[in-house]
Amino acid sequence: MPLATPEGHNLGTLCVIDRVPRTLTNTQSDALRVLARHVVTQLMLRRQLEWSKVIEAELRASEAKFRNTVDRLAEGVFVVDPLARKIIDANLAVLAILGYTKSEFVGRSPEDIMAQEIPEVTTRNFSRIDSELATTGRRNLGRKCLRGKDGSLISVDVRITLIPNDGVGLQAFVIRDLTEQCAYEDRLFLYQTELENANAKLKQLANTDGLTGVRNRSAFNAKLLEEYDRANRYNHPLSVILMDVDHFKIFNDTFGHPAGDEVLKAVGRTLQETARSTDFVARYGGEEFAVLLPDTELSGAMVLAERFRRAIASVSWDKRAVTVSVGVSTSTKQTPEASKLVQEADEALYRSKKNGRNRVNHSNLSSLSIRNTIA
Structure with a gap:
């Protein structure tokens, strides 16, 4: 039986060999055809795996680029899971502003660092996303006070950015000057879009x-x-x-x-x-x-x-x-x-x-x- 790829390229032949001449029955011929299909399927899976590695490398590169960009921002950024009410990530700038190490900061509740109540993110209704945030992906909370590790009050401008993250709906809190931050937010969304597109390419490759x-x-x-x-x-x-x-x-x-x-x-x-x-x-x-x-x-x-x-x-x-x-x-x-x-x-x-x-x-x-x- 010829081993032909879906594109029609012949890779070789699957043979049955014996010491004496024989004639295959229809059932044996069908079995040999099935075996040939299995061989080609394994070869195609190997090729698909190589393609997947390329896409995964692109994903890793995009993620590294995203992380490098966020860490180099002058603005502080920390990411919150609204359902768990926990901080799950932070860049170097916000750690420097508040005086925490990353291990001390990640895992805290947002309320731990808020010196005054922000209605949209209190413990009682933290999972609620108001209509403006849900519609535009952004919400300007204005001037607020955060509490540093040493107990000092730090006045900042706070803007929430919604990160789709495959539908999970994480919230990125961006602190500092809003006029400069808009440009950086656009870059953050751009890199997030690159990640989503790379993911879509990988899924399409796996299913098409x-x-x-x-x-x-x-x-x-x-x-x-x-x-x-x-x-x-x-x-x-x-x-x-x-x-x-x-x-x-x-x-x-x-x-x-x-x-x-x-x-x-x-x-x-x-x-x-x-x-x-x-x-x-x-x-x-x-x-x-x-x-x-x-x-x-x-x-x-x-x-x-x-x-x-x-x-x-x-x-x-x-x-x-x-x-x-x-x-x-x-x-x-x-x-x-x-x-x-x-x-x-x-x-x-x-x-x-x-x-x-x-x-x-x-x-x-x-x-x-x-x-x-x-x-």
């Missing part, structure tokens, strides 16, 4: 197929477990569609891998355009695609599967007609686990190929009932 732009197998497996648990909890139906581009190897051999890549991109695009907003389209591996259908019973799944098949067959293909064979499965009370749905859909897909390709089969229906269901 690089060639077709649809979700990858890892994302599909995670979504399948989530929807399977939800379907069991609320007694809702769940269906899975697996489809394979017919005679794709012959297409690649005849027209070349770049042409094959364009076919896979077009198939992914067509599936996305045909799917409902609640459906989950993914590239399962090689020329195989999968669609997860939440809250979809058997008859509805068959209608959608046929719609996908017809949509791909009706595309104006450049080289030659392209079709897909489709297998469908639907959860029942007897479905023991999520992976069983994929297994049953794969078995139905095999029957579609065996019976002539470019057709739909369901794991729980005969060919006659399939025709009646679609009709």
